[in-house]
Amino acid sequence: MRIGVVGAGHAGVEAAGQARRRGAEVVLYSGETVLPYFRPRVVALAFGQVQLDSIYLRTQDWYREHGIDLRLNSPAVHIDTCARTVVAGGHEERFDALILATGASPALLAFARDLPRDVIPLWGVSQSLVIRERLAGTRHLVILGGGISGVEAAVYGREAGLNVTLVEKMDRLMPLQLGPRAAAVLAHRLQNMGINVITSRYAETISKAEGRLQVILNDAGTLTGELVLTTVGAVRTLQLFAQAGLRTGRGIIVDAYQQTSVPGVFACGDIAQRDHLRTGTVLSAIETGRGAADNAVAFAQSRPLMHVPAPIAPLRFKHNDLEIQAVGPATGDGLEERVLPSEGGIIYRCVLLENDHPAAGPGQTLVGVQMVGSHDDFRHLADGLGKPWQAIP
Ligand SMILES: Cc1cc2nc3c(=O)[nH]c(=O)nc-3n(C[C@H](O)[C@H](O)[C@H](O)COP(=O)(O)OP(=O)(O)OC[C@H]3O[C@@H](n4cnc5c(N)ncnc54)[C@H](O)[C@@H]3O)c2cc1C
Incomplete structure (x- = not known):
């Protein structure tokens, strides 16, 4: 039994490992030149907080x-x-089941297209190595x-002694x-750390003159600087999959088994769209990757698929002392935000x-937890999501 996994991020690596544990031969195709890596750490890599290896x-x-x-x-x-074939590196190979795990790509600002070394998305290792140099x-x-990676970059930049301005289009950070x-x-x-935070505004153009942006x-x-980092959203590249006849929307559409519209072809991680497309996380990439692998193997062995x-x-x-923890929706109609005591x-x-x-x-059901500057009780409360509030000790 041979399984082909396309994309070697969190979802693809987990899927490959799980398919192997289930006895499959696995080919894992990576579009990158370096070993698969922990994507959230690319922000720390850009600022020299960690090394690539x-x-x-x-x-x-x-x-x-x-x-x-x-x-x-x-x-x-x-x-x-x-036919369940993949063409890569000039070769075509056939598999008993396929797992698609190509993730997302950074949304780019069209008006900054001509400044690729000055306006750089915070996204992968290749960008982080250029940022580090710049x-x-x-x-x-x-x-x-001003999402999590923008906030993180601002903190590291300030710690490195830079004058940092963080701009968020919405009315608040991490909306x-x-x-x-x-x-x-x-x-x-x-x-308080000295970061200039601007909300409810966005960049309309960027130009460069005498080395200054x-x-x-x-x-x-107007803001001036020598380097602009962007973290303004993610896009899914779907052309390859739409051409292959898969149903796509904002991602590759999958069912509760992580199976696409074609039997024997599964998708997981950020590229997969199930119900509605949520913000991608490492944990959901890992869990859907594992589930997709279980079902790819089950398909190849003509066994029933399992709900993921x-x-x-x-x-x-x-x-250091900056801590952010959040789970569930940020806000929502009819939701009550109840402040918890903190010292x-x-x-x-x-x-x-x-x-x-x-x-x-x-009654009242716990649907979200948010903490800034603390993690007290976070795990305990997060475990109680979906339970009646009165029942949580
Ligand atoms: C800067 C940043 C910070 C983040 N911080 C957090 C965080 O703190 N916590 C959290 O939970 N999540 C965070 N995320 C989100 C998290 O990293 C993603 O949800 C997760 O990486 C999704 O995993 P994936 O395997 O689906 O995709 P990816 O990790 O994006 O991997 C997909 C891989 O597929 C490759 N690929 C694409 N096309 C092809 C092709 N045709 N053939 C072969 N390979 C291909 C890509 O090059 C990539 O290597 C962050 C994301 C970014 C960009």
């Missing part, structure tokens, strides 16, 4: 010892989903996008994870409660 998911030997045929620098360029000549750093009050506390903490904001305000649970993944960041410092802890939750019934 410390962020690899596995050593080169691990793939060999576990019988996984890892093909670096071998992007799949054609997939035939009916930081040597940088005193003023502008970061566009997908934090409500207005938690985000305000986060902004306050960043400002000028970022013009939508309110006509949709994981709820908390987002965590900790660096000392600039700390915010809250839970989100939903009245008469359709699945949980009458």
